[in-house]
Amino acid sequence: MNKISIELADRVKNLPPYLFATIDKMKQNALSKGVDLIDLSIGDPDIPTPRHIVNRMKKAVENPGHHRYPSYEGMLSFREAVANWYKRRFKVSLNPKTEVLSLIGSKEGIGHIPLAFINPGDVVLVPSPGYPVYPVATLFAGGESHIMPLVKQNKFLPDLKAIPKSILKKARLMFINYPNNPTSAVAGKDFYKEVIDFALRHSIIICHDAAYSEVYYDNKKPLSFLQTPGAKEVGIEFHSLSKTYNMTGWRVGFAVGNEKVIHGLGKIKTNLDSGIFQAVQEAGIEALNTSDDILRKIRGIYQERRDALYNGLKSIGLEAEKPKATFYLWAEVPKGFNSSSFVSHLLDKAGVLGTPGNGFGAPGDGYIRFALTANVKRIKEAVERIKKVV
Numbered sequence: 001m002n003k004i005s006i007e008l009a010d011r012v013k014n015l016p017p018y019l020f021a022t023i024d025k026m027k028q029n030a031l032s033k034g035v036d037l038i039d040l041s042i043g044d045p046d047i048p049t050p051r052h053i054v055n056r057m058k059k060a061v062e063n064p065g066h067h068r069y070p071s072y073e074g075m076l077s078f079r080e081a082v083a084n085w086y087k088r089r090f091k092v093s094l095n096p097k098t099e100v101l102s103l104i105g106s107k108e109g110i111g112h113i114p115l116a117f118i119n120p121g122d123v124v125l126v127p128s129p130g131y132p133v134y135p136v137a138t139l140f141a142g143g144e145s146h147i148m149p150l151v152k153q154n155k156f157l158p159d160l161k162a163i164p165k166s167i168l169k170k171a172r173l174m175f176i177n178y179p180n181n182p183t184s185a186v187a188g189k190d191f192y193k194e195v196i197d198f199a200l201r202h203s204i205i206i207c208h209d210a211a212y213s214e215v216y217y218d219n220k221k222p223l224s225f226l227q228t229p230g231a232k233e234v235g236i237e238f239h240s241l242s243k244t245y246n247m248t249g250w251r252v253g254f255a256v257g258n259e260k261v262i263h264g265l266g267k268i269k270t271n272l273d274s275g276i277f278q279a280v281q282e283a284g285i286e287a288l289n290t291s292d293d294i295l296r297k298i299r300g301i302y303q304e305r306r307d308a309l310y311n312g313l314k315s316i317g318l319e320a321e322k323p324k325a326t327f328y329l330w331a332e333v334p335k336g337f338n339s340s341s342f343v344s345h346l347l348d349k350a351g352v353l354g355t356p357g358n359g360f361g362a363p364g365d366g367y368i369r370f371a372l373t374a375n376v377k378r379i380k381e382a383v384e385r386i387k388k389v390v
């Protein structure tokens with residue numbers, strides 16, 4: 001019998017290896033050898049979803065009204081809860097009907113937005129090191145990524161003045177992400193103002209990824225992009241319940257901001273998916289109304305871990321940025337190593353797994369990202385083990 005030839009499409013052939021798949025292989029290999037692995041490689045909270053959210057879900061699941069197709073743009077009550085949360089947290093007003101769109105996790109929205117606004121040959125400005133979905137989503141839409149390097153000398157903010165004129169002519173969309181994964185940098189009002197002026201001057205849609213706005217330290221709350229005047233004229237902000245409420249498995253997030261941009265993304269979604277299970281949206285409403293006591297406790301846990309890892313690494317002579325937000329620590333690899341060789345060295349000699357900085361893009365070489373997703377005892381042990389091999 002003849003077999004058909006099954007060929008991947010070019011867009012799939014052209015994909016870079018998925019970062020975490022490579023790391024997972026290294027991890028499985030170490031585990032199969034019986035290594036007592038301290039895994040600080042993946043940004044997935046180890047703390048469970050708060051009880052009240054789980055309980056609301058249990059009740060919501062029993063409601064037959066939720067067993068049917070949800071509405072495409074999300075339940076109005078969920079979008080209202082989002083608008084109320086923005087008002088409380090950022091003093092930003094949003095029309096829940098036109099300026100809020102629910103997402104099956106923010107990754108879904110980030111992955112789909114270039115399909116709404118990018119034609120083949122258009123350029124998307126992409127920060128690097130950065131979340132791998134930005135360039136991949138661009139590739140899937142037939143666009144071209146122009147890399148904006150995030151370097152220490154510029155506080156891990158993109159240098160907008162360094163973008164060539166020829167690129168600006170073709171650029172239609174820009175991704176930014178603060179608090180930043182992987183560098184843990186935060187952005188201030190001045191940067192957002194510069195971004196808005198830039199967007200207006202060159203007619204570029206801004207997509208700000210704010211997945212980590214609620215994972216912050218020392219009571220210093222990060223800003224929303226939308227708090228800067230003019231932001232809503234030029235773009236949207238992606239948000240997620242994943243990191244804030246330890247809900248990565250639930251798949252619920254949202255986009256807010258410019259009506260036309262929200263509408264464009266919504267158009268793609270109506271043609272691809274059928275929304276979020278309404279019981280999850282109900283649980284999402286519960287999450288958005290979580291009391292600050294609970295969130296303060298979660299932030300306290302991360303802060304203790306951050307201090308243990310930051311102070312520990314410093315005491316053994318490793319240079320790192322002290323995170324003001326996110327649950328990542330961006331550390332420089334010691335002399336004589338690059339990102340990949342240092343990650344392999346720590347795994348082989350210390351049983352500690354981090355993520356190589358260059359996996360987030362070439363400008364991340366020379367760094368390793370540690371995720372604060374293990375308890376303080378394990379983090380202290382990781383430092384002790386690293387101490388013996390650097």
Ligand SMILES: *Cc1c(COP(=O)(O)O)cnc(C)c1O
Pocket residue numbers: 043104105106107108131177181209211239240241242243248251252253
């Ligand atoms: C985790 C993460 C997301 C996506 O989270 P979802 O679970 O899809 O909502 C988006 N951006 C960054 C930078 C992240 O680290």
